Amino acid sequence: MGSSAAFAQSNASGVIFGHLAQPEGATVRIQNLDTGLTREIGVDSQGRYRAASLPVGRYRVTIERDGQTVESRDNVQVTLGGGVDVSFEEGAAAAKTLEGITVTGNSLPAIDVSSVDSRTVLTAEQLQKLPVARDVTAAALLAPGVIAGDSRYGNVASFGGASASENQYYINGYAVTNALTGLGFTSLPFDAIDQQQIFFGGYGAEYGRSTGGVVNIVTKRGGNEWKAGVGMYVTPQYFAQSPRSVYRTNGQLYQYRGSNKTSAMQYTGYLSGALIKDKLFFYGAGDFTRTTGHTVGTILAPQDAGEVSKATKWLAKVDWNITDNHIVEFTGISDQTDIDRSIYAYNYSTLQATNYLGTDKLKNYDAGPGSAPGGDVYIGKYTGYLTDSLTINALYGRSETDHERRLGYAGSSNCPWITDSRSDASSVIVGCGMVNGTVLGPGAKDKTHGWRFDVEYQLGSHDLRAGVDNQTLESYSGRQYEGGYRWVYRNAGTVPGRPDIQPPAGTQYFVEKRLFQTGAAVRTEQEAQFIEDRWQMNDRWMLYLGLRNEQFKNLNGDGQTYVAQRHQLAPRLGLTWDVFGDSSFKMYANAGRYHLAIPSNVAIRGASASTYYSEYYLYDGVGPNGEPLNLQQLGSRIYLNGEDGTTPNPQTVAAKNLKAYYQDEYILGFDKTLGTDWTWGAKLTYRKLLSSIDDFCDSRPFEKYAERNGIDISNASIPGCYLFNPGESNTFLVDVDGQGTLVPFKLTKQDFVTPEGVGFPDLKRKYYALDLYLEHQFNDKWYGRVDYTFSRSYGNSEGQLKSDIGQLDPSVTQDWDAPEIMQYTNGPLPNDRTHQLKAYGYFQATPEWLFGANVSVASGRPKNCIGVDPVDAIQYGASYFECNFQPSPRGSRGRLPWTYQLNLNTEYRPLWAGASQPLAFTVNVYNVLGKQEEIGIIEVGETGAVDAQGRPIKSREYQRPIAFQKARYVQFGVRYDF
The missing domain is CATH 2.40.170.20 (TonB-dependent receptor, beta-barrel domain)
Structure with missing residues (x-):
């Protein structure tokens, strides 16, 4: 099958693309098997077609010519942010002699040739069948290069060596990251997750505000068939192992944890x-x-x-x-x-x-x-x-x-x-x-x-x-x-x-x-x-x-x-x-x-x-x-x-x-x-x-600069700490008289060097x-x-x-x-x-x-x-x-x-x-x-x-x-x- 126009999608949808060997007079019909949403896509002169921004889910892709079905594929799974190549090389060619005959098949490429990023996508089916704790972070930890952050920061993850506050979290396209510190996120019912996408590098220009990773979740949605379900999950403390107690290195007990169990x-x-x-x-x-x-x-x-x-x-x-x-x-x-x-x-x-x-x-x-x-x-x-x-x-x-x-x-x-x-x-x-x-x-x-x-x-x-x-x-x-x-x-x-x-x-x-x-x-x-x-x-x-x-x-x-x-x-x-x-x-x-x-x-x-x-x-x-x-x-x-x-x-x-x-x-x-x-x-x-x-949080660089430039800062109002770009030269405004007279102090890296010769x-x-x-x-x-x-x-x-x-x-x-x-x-x-x-x-x-x-x-x-x-x-x-x-x-x-x-x-x-x-x-x-x-x-x-x-x-x-x-x-x- 020839690869075609292959493009990844936005943070809440996916794409179906493909190629037809005989494009003349053909139309591609794409239908969501659960909601009935239908799109009819034209085919260009080179046989390429593409359906963008499709809600994730199961689709049927059909080639039609003169109102008749030539070939179709069922259960095409559109994944979050991914592209699925559904090409019809042999079917389109065979249509010359087999017009009107439907051929179905579900064998699709396992590799998404449309993506340049590094991601793991977990479906609801996988999350249900794997022994993973029922929370978003536990699922994210399945991805390579993702580790648990320091325990003192709570249930958060670190991506690719970055600190745990450098991630972004999305639900249905909206950022739900902790507004104050960037640590953690607003969560949702675990069974409501349709797909969870874990980006750990290479993501496109639509994503920003992250130097760690991105966790992108799309939720389930209703379909034409009414469904319902109930569940109960019990975690009894009687089957739990006793946590280790904490001892100092000299053997002295610091915290007894033998009975610290929960149900x-x-x-x-x-x-x-x-x-x-x-x-x-x-x-x-x-x-x-x-x-x-x-x-x-x-x-x-x-x-x-x-x-x-x-x-x-x-x-x-x-x-x-x-x-x-x-x-x-x-x-x-x-x-x-x-x-x-x-x-x-x-x-x-x-x-x-x-x-x-x-x-x-x-x-x-x-x-x-x-x-x-x-x-x-x-x-x-x-x-x-x-x-x-x-x-x-x-x-x-x-x-x-x-x-x-x-x-x-x-x-x-x-x-x-x-x-x-x-x-x-x-x-x-x-x-x-x-x-x-x-x-x-x-x-x-x-x-x-x-x-x-x-x-x-x-x-x-x-x-x-x-x-x-x-x-x-x-x-x-x-x-x-x-x-x-x-x-x-x-x-x-x-x-x-x-x-x-x-x-x-x-x-x-x-x-x-x-x-x-x-x-x-x-x-x-x-x-x-x-x-x-x-x-x-x-x-x-x-x-x-x-x-x-x-x-x-x-x-x-x-x-x-x-x-x-x-x-x-x-x-x-x-x-x-x-x-x-x-x-x-x-x-x-x-x-x-x-x-x-x-x-x-x-x-x-x-x-x-x-x-x-x-x-x-x-x-x-x-x-x-x-x-x-x-x-x-x-x-x-x-x-x-x-x-x-x-x-x-x-x-x-x-x-x-x-x-x-x-x-x-x-x-x-x-x-x-x-x-x-x-x-x-x-x-x-x-x-x-x-x-x-x-x-x-060091006043010495200002004192050094003032002395070199003849500036009197005996009455200066210098904050305890300044935000700056570490390891570089920085310019600050200093209230030199405590009355609001601001003077720029252009501190070079040398100005940060202490009298003992220690610098940043x-x-x-x-x-x-x-x-x-x-x-x-x-x-x-x-x-x-x-x-x-x-x-x-x-x-x-x-x-x-x-x-x-x-x-x-x-x-x-x-x-x-x-x-x-x-x-x-x-x-x-x-x-x-x-x-x-x-x-x-x-x-x-x-x-x-x-x-x-x-x-x-x-x-x-x-x-x-x-x-x-x-x-x-x-x-x-x-x-x-x-x-x-x-x-x-x-x-x-x-x-x-x-x-x-x-x-x-x-x-x-x-x-x-x-x-x-x-x-x-x-x-x-x-x-x-x-x-x-x-x-x-x-x-x-x-x-x-x-x-x-x-x-x-x-x-x-x-x-x-x-x-x-x-x-x-x-x-x-x-x-x-x-």
């Missing part, structure tokens, strides 16, 4: 059908999940939290085929989670809960990073097939999410965060607080609205497409310490960089008081225009040319613009070669640039009013709520990062002409069929982060990978795929996040705050997994019995030792890649163990339930081998203070595990489809 019950249902046959369709689905269990906290916060979580997700979709040429879709999604916790004190000597402390109630709120935003989403879309060659798509969407957290204390209303960091204390000081960390402030909310419009026109062998893609993200958010402030008990000693903190001789301990408070309504406006041409140069070569132009604008809590970036040009280039002309062997290459906007959370703290200070005290005794008594202050209050509660001048927050965060990527690969059922291939990927945005290194984050795969198409018995990835992610910056310490401040991490902190930072990055092996598949043993497996093997994460710098000129304590005052380069402390995970499932569909086998019983066993290797540890090796001899005090928490592989658990399910 879950999920009820599902769906209803779909035609309100008007061939015209108006409805699909609705819902999940209700109730999870119960309890969690024992650490010895530093000994609590037992009994938890009841209620997660409600629903989706409703209406499709209106006004005519075969005009389609309208409406989608509504709700993702709401409420958690009620009853918290008790816990006695570690008896391993029993004791007195009641209070309640902790949360709504759409992850107690850690907020990576599960939830909320309500509404999407409307129009598709118009104006002619065979002209198609338009228009989309509008909006979302809204409320976040709440209410703490109800049983006793004292004054329960601050208490941390005991003394390394030699015989007992642990604990407080009455229940969270022991930062909590969300009142009134937190996220809102988004956006629209897209694109026009597609086929001009001979060129498929031209242009569009506009705008989205506005709004958030009100802020965080503060539980109880208003935090007390940290420490071994007495001098604090590096704070000479006035001098405990008297003989003092054993002292205490630090910290206050942290932020809160603002912020907004990010993102606009983009794109144009692309997919040029079928001949029957075997296709060239893709794309250009995306992006504009980003970030506004602070007072509605003032503090960063505006325009003309961020992102060219994309791709080439495919159908080597034999029969879609059996494809070679492809692509290169592209990808931009990422500054996340909204930056303005909460960096561009709006915030307060952050430390005070140090001697104390005599500890009160019942863990607070120190009889205080005597040492030195004066120290504002950290200049956060003194005032809003900085928006013109002074960021470097002028700040370049956007962007990355270049290059891919070279091939796909090859082996016989009729097998496909194999290889791909080389290289990514290089060329520009980053972070903050630096050039930005470096590189990723290269070799991916190999072997896939067996389903042939009535079994399906399977194996992926092996060899990769390296290395450099001196992870990107927007800092997984070394689990810091949740995208684009304002601790990295780059001063030159000293970037010493010895070059090495394997946190998301580096050198070796990954993934294999999954299923076997239809009999019409009644199906068995599935999912295997994942990966090498461990790099380990570090982060400690104190001898000078600590920026007063950051244990924040440097140094330990014992010696360099400790990134990744030099070895690796965490390899991880091995095997998931198995079985499905039984009894024939006695009916010929269509509507009843299914399932059992899924996750982590069959019960492996619970460490996947995260504390990498800070020192406390931040020094002893009387001036030596760094080692941290007893160093290398303590913070996360293990999830313990083995079993899920039982039953479904019935009507």
Whole structure:
């Protein structure tokens, strides 16, 4: 079969294309087998035809001549964003003598020669048959080069070495990524997923705002046949393996987790059908999940939290085929989670809960990073097939999410965060607080609205497409310490960089008081225009040319613009070669640039009013709520990062002409069929982060520049931190007299060099990978795929996040705050997994019995030792890649163990339930081998203070595990489809 005009499609549809050997008088008729949607496509003089922007689903493709059917293909599956080659070489030729005779067949090429990107598409059938946890991230982790992000960021993934906040998530064409941080997304009922597309490179100009990957979901829709189904999935704790308890490296118990188990019950249902046959369709689905269990906290916060979580997700979709040429879709999604916790004190000597402390109630709120935003989403879309060659798509969407957290204390209303960091204390000081960390402030909310419009026109062998893609993200958010402030008990000693903190001789301990408070309504406006041409140069070569132009604008809590970036040009280039002309062997290459906007959370703290200070005290005794008594202050209050509660001048927050965060990527690969059922291939990927945005918090470069240029800055108002492009020269506006007189300071890289000769290194984050795969198409018995990835992610910056310490401040991490902190930072990055092996598949043993497996093997994460710098000129304590005052380069402390995970499932569909086998019983066993290797540890090796001899005090928490592989658990399910 000759390859024809082959073009991939938009983020919610697909394409059917092909070639006829005898085009004279022929018409191609394409009909959706479920909805009846029908298109009749003309054939050009060279025998090519193409149907664009088709809703995903099953189609019949028929060749007609003089009103009679010549040949047809049934069950042509249109996949999300993909192209299906349906050519009729022999049938068209045979039509000369066999006019009117229909020939049917379903054998179609397994290789999509129309795509230049790297993607994995999972269908609803595959998601149902594979032993994969029922969530979007678990499905995304099946794709090569995708790993789980740091556990402290929640259930999120990292793509191709990028940090976990650099991804974009779409449902039915609308972006549902977390509006505040970029971590996570609004989800949907799992059974409502029709197809899930995972892009991990090479995607076209219609996609932007991502330097990691793209997860694109299209939902199911109603058809002419009414269908319904119900299901129940039970995960009892009685069949669950006990999680590993956490011990310090000296063998001391830190957290008892032996009884930290949960039980879950999920009820599902769906209803779909035609309100008007061939015209108006409805699909609705819902999940209700109730999870119960309890969690024992650490010895530093000994609590037992009994938890009841209620997660409600629903989706409703209406499709209106006004005519075969005009389609309208409406989608509504709700993702709401409420958690009620009853918290008790816990006695570690008896391993029993004791007195009641209070309640902790949360709504759409992850107690850690907020990576599960939830909320309500509404999407409307129009598709118009104006002619065979002209198609338009228009989309509008909006979302809204409320976040709440209410703490109800049983006793004292004054329960601050208490941390005991003394390394030699015989007992642990604990407080009455229940969270022991930062909590969300009142009134937190996220809102988004956006629209897209694109026009597609086929001009001979060129498929031209242009569009506009705008989205506005709004958030009100802020965080503060539980109880208003935090007390940290420490071994007495001098604090590096704070000479006035001098405990008297003989003092054993002292205490630090910290206050942290932020809160603002912020907004990010993102606009983009794109144009692309997919040029079928001949029957075997296709060239893709794309250009995306992006504009980003970030506004602070007072509605003032503090960063505006325009003309961020992102060219994309791709080439495919159908080597034999029969879609059996494809070679492809692509290169592209990808931009990422500054996340909204930056303005909460960096561009709006915030307060952050430390005070140090001697104390005599500890009160019942863990607070120190009889205080005597040492030195004066120290504002950290200049956060003194005032809003900085928006013109002074960021470097002028700040370049956007962007990355270049290059891919070279091939796909090859082996016989009729097998496909194999290889791909080389290289990514290089060329520009980053972070903050630096060091006044010395300004002092150096002022002295060299004779500028008086004795009364200057210099913010604590500035946004800038790390590793480059930057220009800043400085209020030199504190009265608003702004003077440009053109700081070169040399200006950032300290008196000791330490300067910022050039930005470096590189990723290269070799991916190999072997896939067996389903042939009535079994399906399977194996992926092996060899990769390296290395450099001196992870990107927007800092997984070394689990810091949740995208684009304002601790990295780059001063030159000293970037010493010895070059090495394997946190998301580096050198070796990954993934294999999954299923076997239809009999019409009644199906068995599935999912295997994942990966090498461990790099380990570090982060400690104190001898000078600590920026007063950051244990924040440097140094330990014992010696360099400790990134990744030099070895690796965490390899991880091995095997998931198995079985499905039984009894024939006695009916010929269509509507009843299914399932059992899924996750982590069959019960492996619970460490996947995260504390990498800070020192406390931040020094002893009387001036030596760094080692941290007893160093290398303590913070996360293990999830313990083995079993899920039982039953479904019935009507």
